[in-house]
Amino acid sequence: MPENTPSASASPSGAPNRAADAALLAAARGGDAARVRAALADGARTEVRDGHRRTPLLLAVTGDHVAAATVLVEAGADPDALDDRHDTPFLVTGVTGSVAMLDALLPAHPDTTITNRYGGVSVIPASERGHADYVEAVLARTDVDVNHVNDLGWTALLEAVVLGDGGPAHQRVVRSLLAHGADVNLPDRSGVTPLRHAVDRGQYEVADQLRAAGGR
Structure with a gap:
């Protein structure tokens, strides 16, 4: 041709x-x-x-x-x-x-800095949903900001607690977030820390993880 x-x-x-x-x-x-x-x-x-x-x-x-x-x-x-x-x-x-x-x-x-309609990066909805394998992978393989704060005033760690169920999957998510530098004491807009949220929700295993990481 x-x-x-x-x-x-x-x-x-x-x-x-x-x-x-x-x-x-x-x-x-x-x-x-x-x-x-x-x-x-x-x-x-x-x-x-x-x-x-x-x-x-x-x-x-x-x-x-x-x-x-x-x-x-x-x-x-x-x-x-x-x-x-x-x-x-x-x-x-x-x-x-x-x-x-x-x-x-x-x-x-x-x-990894582009945000969704809630102002969140990919690790935030993944943490909320308990996608433990994904959370570990995206934190290990990309430069996504583990402490990014969305438009609701929540980090991935806060969403894992506030919107999670405290079960094994969310415990793994919390463990990965902390291991990759999540600020254990970064509070929500009302000044409530992840540990306080975990205690209030009866998420005792998650609360123990947060205390071990210096949570207050």
């Missing part, structure tokens, strides 16, 4: 291939890595958006479709693309707690 001849996937004017874009969004949402690759080969744009401004990568991450996400990252997809809820692919890993997806996104060098 002569160098300047348009490919079958693009119009002579260079307009986007809408069919390929739609196929890519559907394939990413469904986790079909082979169809993702085919849509990209047909000229689909890696940063095409759906009706909620979600990119193919964000759709793949939301469904924890690691193979599809890996294809998109290899194609240069942006891990920091914001949707209409102020989520990014990287931020969503903190919600799903998927370590495999975290690892899939790290080669794209995500910005």
Whole structure:
């Protein structure tokens, strides 16, 4: 094919291939890595958006479709693309707690300082949900700020206590946060420390961890 001849996937004017874009969004949402690759080969744009401004990568991450996400990252997809809820692919890993997806996104060098609609970084929702493996991994493998304070005035440690259940998963989360430098005495906006919250909620094992780390 002569160098300047348009490919079958693009119009002579260079307009986007809408069919390929739609196929890519559907394939990413469904986790079909082979169809993702085919849509990209047909000229689909890696940063095409759906009706909620979600990119193919964000759709793949939301469904924890690691193979599809890996294809998109290899194609240069942006891990920091914001949707209409102020989520990014990287931020969503903190919600799903998927370590495999975290690892899939790290080669794209995500910005760990971008915040969600609550002003939080990825480790905060992960701590709230008790995603212990993810919390350990994201703290060990990225520069995410363990003491970041969200718009509610809470750190990851505070959310692990205030919104956690004090069970084994949240105990592991607290252990990891403390091991990676969480400020055990950084209080909420009312001046209540993580230890005080733990005691008030009857989370005695968590309270013991916090006391051992110097909590007051």
